[in-house]
Amino acid sequence: MTADPSDYEKAMPAVSAFLTKMERGIDRTRATHAGQPYSAVRQALALALEEEGARPMVPQVVDELARQISEGTDR
Known part of the structure; x- marks a missing residue:
């Protein structure tokens, strides 16, 4: 079974918005x-x-x- 490429394109705005929210929380x-x-x-x-x-x-x-932030590491 293959995924329809348009499904990916439709999902990307929501994924991008979620990642932006996640990044803000992590940075804070x-x-x-x-x-x-x-x-x-x-x-x-x-x-x-x-x-x-x-x-x-x-x-x-x-x-x-949380472990990375606590240890002061980025990865």
């Missing part, structure tokens, strides 16, 4: 919580993503992002 959290304990970062990140409208998020993705 990184600016205010970089280097802080994981639990504080995780809570702040979850709140920032919710406030930006970047929900639902896969919990493991939020965990990994």
